[in-house]
Amino acid sequence: FFFKIKIIQGNPSRSDSELIVGMRIFRALSLFLALAESLCAALVDHRIALTPEGRTSELPKNRTALALQLLEREFQSQELPEDRTAVALQVLDREFQKPTTRVSHKSWIQRLGNAVWSVVLGIFGVIPFSVAFLWVNERRNAQLESLISRGQSEAETIESHTADLGDYDGCLVHMNAETARGLDPVSDGRFPAVKFDSGCIRLTSTVEVYQWNEEKHTEKKKDNVGGGETTTTTYSYHKEWSLKAVSSDTFQEPAYENSLHVKGLNPGSHDEINSTVKYGENHYLPRDLATELTKVENAGNVLGKELKFGSYNFNFDGEYYQCPVRMGPPEIGDFRVKFEYVRDHPASVLALQVKDKHRGGHTFGPYRSVPRGLCGTIAPSQLKQTLLDAAKKDSDELYEEQKCLDFGPFACLCCCCNLVTYCFTHMNSAGLLYPQIFSAWSGELSRGECFGSEKMASAVSKWSLRFIGWALLWIGFGMIFEPLEVILDIIPFLGPYLGSGISYAVTIFTLVLTVILATFIVSLAYLMYHPLVGLAYLVLTAGIAFGAQYVAQLLQGS
Numbered sequence: 273f274f275f276k277i278k279i280i281q282g283n284p285s286r287s288d289s290e291l292i293v294g295m296r297i298f299r300a301l302s303l304f305l306a307l308a309e310s311l312c313a314a315l316v317d318h319r320i321a322l323t324p325e326g327r328t329s330e331l332p333k334n335r336t337a338l339a340l341q342l343l344e345r346e347f348q349s350q351e352l353p354e355d356r357t358a359v360a361l362q363v364l365d366r367e368f369q370k371p372t373t374r375v376s377h378k379s380w381i382q383r384l385g386n387a388v389w390s391v392v393l394g395i396f397g398v399i400p401f402s403v404a405f406l407w408v409n410e411r412r413n414a415q416l417e418s419l420i421s422r423g424q425s426e427a428e429t430i431e432s433h434t435a436d437l438g439d440y441d442g443c444l445v446h447m448n449a450e451t452a453r454g455l456d457p458v459s460d461g462r463f464p465a466v467k468f469d470s471g472c473i474r475l476t477s478t479v480e481v482y483q484w485n486e487e488k489h490t491e492k493k494k495d496n497v498g499g500g501e502t503t504t505t506t507y508s509y510h511k512e513w514s515l516k517a518v519s520s521d522t523f524q525e526p527a528y529e530n531s532l533h534v535k536g537l538n539p540g541s542h543d544e545i546n547s548t549v550k551y552g553e554n555h556y557l558p559r560d561l562a563t564e565l566t567k568v569e570n571a572g573n574v575l576g577k578e579l580k581f582g583s584y585n586f587n588f589d590g591e592y593y594q595c596p597v598r599m600g601p602p603e604i605g606d607f608r609v610k611f612e613y614v615r616d617h618p619a620s621v622l623a624l625q626v627k628d629k630h631r632g633g634h635t636f637g638p639y640r641s642v643p644r645g646l647c648g649t650i651a652p653s654q655l656k657q658t659l660l661d662a663a664k665k666d667s668d669e670l671y672e673e674q675k676c677l678d679f680g681p682f683a684c685l686c687c688c689c690n691l692v693t694y695c696f697t698h699m700n701s702a703g704l705l706y707p708q709i710f711s712a713w714s715g716e717l718s719r720g721e722c723f724g725s726e727k728m729a730s731a732v733s734k735w736s737l738r739f740i741g742w743a744l745l746w747i748g749f750g751m752i753f754e755p756l757e758v759i760l761d762i763i764p765f766l767g768p769y770l771g772s773g774i775s776y777a778v779t780i781f782t783l784v785l786t787v788i789l790a791t792f793i794v795s796l797a798y799l800m801y802h803p804l805v806g807l808a809y810l811v812l813t814a815g816i817a818f819g820a821q822y823v824a825q826l827l828q829g830s
Contacts, residue, residue: 372507372525380499380762387755394751402744404688406790408696409737410797416707416730418801419641420723423709427622429719432552437634440625442656444639444709448620448716450552452565458546458613462537466575466611473562474614475544475571479537480513482606484520484528494771499762511604515540531605534584534595539607551621554633557712561636565619567714571611579609620717622726623710624663637663638710670697670706705733742790749782784820788813 378386427444430437452473459467460477468475489506507524516539520530549557572588579586579593586593592608602608623636640662644650650658665673674693676686696705709726717725756778757771791813799806 374505374507374524376503376505378501378503380758383499383501383758383761384755387758390751390754394748398744398748398751400688401692402741402748403789403793404692405744406738406741406793407797408689408692409734409741410794411800412696412705412707413730413734414798414801414805415641419639419707419709420726420730423639424723427719427723430625432554437554438627441627441634442660443625444623445625445636446620446622446719446722447552447555448618448718448722450555450619451616452557452562452619452712453550453616454546455548455550456546458544460544460611461542463579463581463609463611465580466571468613471616472613473546473549473565473616476541476568476612478515478541478610478612479539480515480608480610481517481532481539482511482602482604482608483514483518483530484509484523484604485512485514485518486523486528494761494768496768497764499758499767501761511602513602513608529604532607533605534581534607537581537584537607548631551619555621555625556628556631556633556635557619557621558635558637560710561621561623561712564712565614565617565714567614567617568612569615571613575611614714617714618716620713620715620722621711622719622722623712624659626660626663636710638708639663640665640706640708667698738790742786745790746782746786749785750778753778753782784816788817788820791816 423444427446428440429446429448430440431447431449434440454468454471454473457467457469458472458475460475462477462479466475466477487508487510489508491504491506493502493504494500495502509523509525509528517532518530520526520528543563545559545562549562551557570591572591572593575588577588579588581595584595586595586607586609587597588594592610594602595607595609598606621636624639626635626637628635637660639659642655642658642662644655671694674697676682676689676693678686678690699705711722711726711729713722713725753774757775760771760774761767763770791809795806795809795813797806798809
C-alpha cells in the first residue's frame with residue numbers, strides 16, 4: 273500500500289496547508305541528506321517515534337485498530353477487501369519490521385592467518401579437486417557423445433507385437449506405440465487413505481508448512497588504518513511456504529517463532545512408484561524409467577474434498593488440501609498438501625532390450641560403451657552378450673571399471689579423480705552422470721526426437737558441470753594470491769585501495785589461467801575418443817596462451 277503520510281506534532285488545529293508545506297520541507301531535507309530509504313510514518317492522533325532506519329522501534333498496542341485505520345485511509349471510497357483485518361495486519365507487520373544487525377571485526381593478523389590457510393586449501397584441496405572434476409566430466413562427455421553417435425546407427429524401432437521379439441535382446445531399441453500401465457495398487461506413505469488400486473504409475477505427495485524464514489545479508493568494509501576488516505550482517509525475516517520445518521531456535525531475533533499446527537506430519541516431497549508398470553503386451557518398465565514419465569496431473573480432483581491425517585481435517589481448495597481452513601492469508605504453522613499422479617498414458621522408450629527372467633517377457637536396461645575389438649570386428653552375438661553384461665553392472669562395478677590407479681603412491685595422487693568418479697557412478701538415478709542411453713518420455717516421440725532429447729540432456733549436463741569445474745578452478749587460483757591483498761591493506765589509508773587494485777588484477781590473471789588450463793583438459797579428454805575434436809581444442813588452447821602472452825607484452829611495453 274502506498275500510504276499517505278502526515279506529520280502532526282500534537283496540535284490538532286493545524287491546517288492541511290501547513291501540513292503540506294511541512295511535508296515538502298521534510299522531503300527536501302531527506303533528499304539533501306541522502307536518506308532515500310527512510311520512511312516517516314505518522315498517523316492522525318498518533319505520534320510514532322522513529323528509529324535511525326526510519327522504522328518504528330515497536331508496534332502500537334492497539335495495532336488492529338491502527339491497521340484498519342491505515343487500510344480505510346488508503347482505500348477511502350474504494351471497495352475494501354473482505355478480510356480487511358487480516359490484510360491490514362499483514363501490511364502493518366511488514367511495514368514496521370526492523371532488521372536485526374550484527375557487527376564483527378577481524379584484525380589484520382587474523383585476516384593474514386586466514387589468507388595463509390586459504391593458500392594451503394587452494395593448493396592441496398580446491399585446485400586438485402577442480403582439475404579432477406573437469407577431467408572426469410570431459411571424459412564422460414566424450415564417451416557419451418561417442419555412444420550417442422554409435423547408438424543412432426544401431427537403434428532399431430520395434431513394437432510389442434513384433435515377430436521374433438527375443439532376437440532384439442541385447443539391442444538398443446526405440447518404442448513409441450505402446451501405453452505404460454500401472455498394474456499394482458499405489459498408496460501414499462503419510463496418508464494411507466490416498467490410494468489408487470490400478471491405473472497409477474507414480475504418486476507424489478508434497479507437504480508444505482508456513483514458516484518464518486531468516487535471510488542474511490553480509491557487507492564487508494576494510495579499515496582505513498590497521499588493515500582490519502569490519503563485517504556488518506543484517507538479518508531479515510519473511511513468511512513463506514517451506515518443504516521443511518524451519519527451526520527458529522537459531523534465529524538472531526527470538527521474536528520470530530515458528531510452530532506446527534499438525535503434529536506428526538513431516539513436511540517434504542515423497543514419491544511412490546508402482547511396482548509393476550507394464551509397457552504394451554510384452555515389456556515392463558523398470559523403476560528408473562517409470563520415474564522419467566512426466567505427464568503429471570493433480571490428484572485432488574479424484575480424491576475428494578476432504579482428507580484426514582489422524583485427528584486433523586484437510587479441505588481441498590482446488591489445488592491444495594489446507595489445514596486449518598482460513599478465509600484470509602495463512603498463519604505460521606499452517607499446512608498444505610498437494611497430491612499429483614501420473615496415470616496410464618502412451619510413452620516412448622529408448623534403451624537396451626533385456627529379457628525379464630522374473631515376470632517373463634522383456635524389460636529394459638542401460639545401453640553403455642563396451643569394447644568392440646580391433647576396428648569393431650566383434651561378432652554380433654558376442655556384442656549383444658557384452659552389452660547385456662554391461663547393462664547388469666551396478667554402481668560399484670562401474671566405479672571399479674572407471675577409477676584411476678589406487679595402489680601405493682597412486683592412491684594419494686589419484687584420490688581426487690577417484691572421489692569424483694565415485695560420485696559420478698553412484699549418483700546415476702537419472703542417467704545423467706554416467707555415459708549411457710536409458711530414457712523414457714511421455715507421449716509418442718519419433719526416433720529422431722528421442723535422440724535429439726538425449727543430445728540436449730547431454731549438452732545441459734556437460735555445460736552445467738563445466739561451469740562448476742571452471743568456477744572451482746578459478747576460486748582455487750584466487751585463494752593462492754589472497755595474501756597479496758591482505759599484506760597491502762596494512763598500509764595506512766592507501767592500503768585498502770592498493771589491495772583492491774591487486775585483487776582486480778589477480779582476478780583477471782586467474783581467469784585467463786583458468787581458461788587455458790580448462791581448455792587443455794578438454795583437449796586431452798577428447799583426444800582419447802574424438803581425436804579431431806581434441807586437436808581442435810589443443811589449437812584453441814595454444815591460441816589463448818599466445819594471445820594472453822602477446823597482450824601482456826603490449827602492456828609491459830606501454
